[in-house]
Amino acid sequence: MLIDRPPGQRSQEGGTAVSDLTPVMARLGPVELDIVDTLISAGIAPNRAEAIRWALARISERPAYAQLRERTREIERLKSEF
Numbered sequence: 368m369l370i371d372r373p374p375g376q377r378s379q380e381g382g383t384a385v386s387d388l389t390p391v392m393a394r395l396g397p398v399e400l401d402i403v404d405t406l407i408s409a410g411i412a413p414n415r416a417e418a419i420r421w422a423l424a425r426i427s428e429r430p431a432y433a434q435l436r437e438r439t440r441e442i443e444r445l446k447s448e449f
Contacts, residue, residue, distance in 0.1 A: 393419065 395403065403418040412418035426432055 402422075403412075403415050406412045406418040406421060407414065412421050
């Protein structure tokens with residue numbers, strides 16, 4: 368697990384320092400847990416935390432995610448004008 372690494376050591380994925388990571392608890396159903404465990408079985412990730420980080424990284428690479436982020440910024444800007 369990530370917290371087993373010494374502080375400041377880089378993770379294998381993305382070069383993020385462990386001290387830059389925020390622990391998050393997620394409740395997964397059987398289908399989602401099977402997806403995460405399949406990523407581990409396939410050797411894509413060493414543990415469940417890294418499997419979820421890997422999946423989130425794939426989402427952030429999609430063009431639709433960039434559009435979603437931009438729309439979110441627009442909404443926040445509009446809210447601030449009220």
